Amino acid sequence: MKNIIGIIILALMLTSCNQTKIGYVDIEEVLKEYKGMKAAEKEIEEMSAKLTGELNQLKGEYQTKVQDYQSKMNRMSAKARQEAEASFMQMQQSINQSQQQAQANMQKAGQDKMAEINETVEDFVKDYAKANSYSYILGTSDQTKAVLYGESTLDVTDAVLEELNDAYKKDKPVEKAEEPTKE
Numbered sequence: 223m224k225n226i227i228g229i230i231i232l233a234l235m236l237t238s239c240n241q242t243k244i245g246y247v248d249i250e251e252v253l254k255e256y257k258g259m260k261a262a263e264k265e266i267e268e269m270s271a272k273l274t275g276e277l278n279q280l281k282g283e284y285q286t287k288v289q290d291y292q293s294k295m296n297r298m299s300a301k302a303r304q305e306a307e308a309s310f311m312q313m314q315q316s317i318n319q320s321q322q323q324a325q326a327n328m329q330k331a332g333q334d335k336m337a338e339i340n341e342t343v344e345d346f347v348k349d350y351a352k353a354n355s356y357s358y359i360l361g362t363s364d365q366t367k368a369v370l371y372g373e374s375t376l377d378v379t380d381a382v383l384e385e386l387n388d389a390y391k392k393d394k395p396v397e398k399a400e401e402p403t404k405e
Contacts, residue, residue, distance in 0.1 A: 245351075245378040246360040246369045252343060252383050258390045262335040269331060273324040280317050287313070346386050350378075 253259050291306050298306070351359045359378065362369040 242357040243355055244358045244360070245356050245376050246362055246372050247347060247382050248363065248377070248379045249343075249361045249366075250363040251379050252386065253339070255383055255387075256339070256343065256390070257387045258342060259339050261390075262339055266328070266332055266335060270328055273328065277317070277321055277324060280320060284310070284313050284317060343386065346389065347382060350382055350385060354378075 288310060291310070295303055295306070347359050347361075350356075356378075359382075360369050360372075362372075
C-alpha cells in the first residue's frame, strides 16, 4: 500500500514538473503600441516629407523654366525652340525617374524598418518566454487567428508590450544637441 501511494506521489510530482506553460500575444496590438514602431513610422514620415519636398522643388524649377520658355518662345528661332523643348523632355524624364527612385527607396526603407521591428519583437518575446518559464508563446492577430480561443489569463500581450517599451526606452540612444558651427 505504501508503495502504491509512493508511486502515485512520485507520478504527480513528475507530472507537475513537466507541465507546459503557454501564453499568447496579439501581434497587431504589440506593433500598434510599441514605441519602437511609432519611432520608425515617424522616421519614415520624415523621410517621405523630405523626399516630397525635394521632388516638389524639382517640379517647381521645371515649371518656372517652362513658363519662362513660354513667355519667350515666340521670339525664339525654330532651332532654339526645338532645343529647349528637348531639354524640357529630358528634365521631365529626370523628374519622373527621381520620383520612381524616391518611391522605391521609401518602400525599401519601410520594409527594412518592418523587418528590424519584427526581429526585435521576436527576439524580445523569445527572451520574455525564457525569463518567465513559458514553453510556448503563440502570436495571433485578426488576420491570422492563430489562437482561436485562449483564456484571458494566458494573454501576455500587455506584459510583453510593457516590458518591450521599457526595453526600448533603455536601448534608445539619447540624441545629442547639435553643436553650433564655428565660423
